[in-house]
Amino acid sequence: xxxxxxxxxxxxxxxxxxxxxxxxxxxxxxxxxxxxxxxxxxxxxxxxxxxxxxxxxxxxxxxxxxxxxxxxxxxxxxxxxxxxxxxxxxxxxxxxxxxxxxxxxxxxxxxxxxxxxxxxxxxxxxxxxxxxxxxxxxxxxxxxxxxxxxxxxxxxxxxxxxxxxxxxxxxxxxxxxxxxxxxxxxxxxxxxxxxxxxxxxxxxxxxxxxxxxxxxxxxxxxxxxxxxxxxxxxxxxxxxxxxxxxxxxxxxxxxxxxxxxxxxxxxxxxxxxxxxxxxxxxxxxxxxxxxxxxxxxxxxxxxxxxxxxxxxxxxxxxxxxxxxxxxxxxxxxxxxxxxxxxxxxxxxxxxxxxxxxxxxxxxxxxxxxxxxx
Numbered sequence: 001x002x003x004x005x006x007x008x009x010x011x012x013x014x015x016x017x018x019x020x021x022x023x024x025x026x027x028x029x030x031x032x033x034x035x036x037x038x039x040x041x042x043x044x045x046x047x048x049x050x051x052x053x054x055x056x057x058x059x060x061x062x063x064x065x066x067x068x069x070x071x072x073x074x075x076x077x078x079x080x081x082x083x084x085x086x087x088x089x090x091x092x093x094x095x096x097x098x099x100x101x102x103x104x105x106x107x108x109x110x111x112x113x114x115x116x117x118x119x120x121x122x123x124x125x126x127x128x129x130x131x132x133x134x135x136x137x138x139x140x141x142x143x144x145x146x147x148x149x150x151x152x153x154x155x156x157x158x159x160x161x162x163x164x165x166x167x168x169x170x171x172x173x174x175x176x177x178x179x180x181x182x183x184x185x186x187x188x189x190x191x192x193x194x195x196x197x198x199x200x201x202x203x204x205x206x207x208x209x210x211x212x213x214x215x216x217x218x219x220x221x222x223x224x225x226x227x228x229x230x231x232x233x234x235x236x237x238x239x240x241x242x243x244x245x246x247x248x249x250x251x252x253x254x255x256x257x258x259x260x261x262x263x264x265x266x267x268x269x270x271x272x273x274x275x276x277x278x279x280x281x282x283x284x285x286x287x288x289x290x291x292x293x294x295x296x297x298x299x300x301x302x303x304x305x306x307x308x309x310x311x312x313x314x315x316x317x318x319x320x321x322x323x324x325x326x327x328x329x330x331x332x333x334x335x336x337x338x339x340x341x342x343x344x345x346x347x348x349x350x351x352x353x354x355x356x357x358x359x360x361x362x363x364x365x366x367x368x369x370x371x372x373x
Contacts, residue, residue: 066371081297243292
């Protein structure tokens with residue numbers, strides 16, 4: 001279809017939301033291969049626009065913040081950004097994907113329930129452990145998600161292999177207790193296979209390994225409170241937990257890798273060594289904590305730009321009647337000259353910025369970023 005309709009047409013700019021899955025992933029890569037710049041939205045209603053400029057960026061996440069932008073904010077706005085994000089950290093149980101995805105049947109009615117902490121004795125009792133050992137939580141990825149999140153994978157060929165080998169590696173390490181937490185969307189999509197039944201079988205023989213109960217039984221706030229080490233292949237927990245002073249182990253490259261706030265596995269042997277010595281890990285340095293907080297400020301504040309699209313959840317349970325009824329009201333208020341998102345996007349183009357950022361929150365005075373790579 002692409003070859004037939006676009007091969008001989010010169011397209012300099014192309015707008016496309018989805019970039020990972022077939023068939024749109026083919027379009028995305030074909031246009032980049034043809035030296036077309038692609039603009040892709042990240043986020044549901046408050047979002048940023050990522051500009052892709054060459055074929056080498058085809059496997060890079062939309063939310064991957066450039067080192068140039070991070071250094072700019074870290075050098076010039078560190079104290080202010082940390083103060084702002086700390087307020088958010090005290091109000092949110094998680095910075096992961098689910099709060100914006102938020103299906104109806106998993107939505108908590110009251111904020112107090114999301115943030116309510118279970119006491120320490122009850123937490124350990126829930127897993128049948130004594131409270132003398134540290135706890136490492138392994139945050140699994142969705143098995144049907146895109147496989148290349150930040151370029152080619154370095155150690156494991158896919159999320160399944162990483163999960164299986166990680167569980168095998170921790171069986172004999174009884175110096176620490178292990179919680180294995182399914183990705184929140186597993187409970188919604190109900191894919192034909194996930195690791196819950198596998199872990200349930202392992203629990204019978206290995207008492208130091210436990211499957212994490214669903215959020216209805218144990219919320220994210222309590223998990224964060226009692227987790228001593230976070231383990232992920234390439235997920236948000238690798239930058240979120242360091243922001244709270246909790247060490248994290250990461251395997252594959254991710255959208256926060258270049259910040260250096262987590263322990264990164266160099267190869268399979270090194271990864272197994274990190275897992276084996278997880279019980280020796282202590283609180284991380286203030287420098288890493290500050291870097292993680294500044295990163296979350298950019299990710300959660302600067303990249304979340306308000307616009308005309310009504311608030312909605314990023315899932316198939318969107319309340320469509322209500323969603324479409326809000327549009328006429330928003331369009332009546334719209335003025336292209338004064339629209340803030342329009343101004344931010346124009347400035348993004350002028351400054352050659354990879355992302356649309358909230359220039360009102362953090363003004364960059366006509367400094368050319370040129371951070372597409």
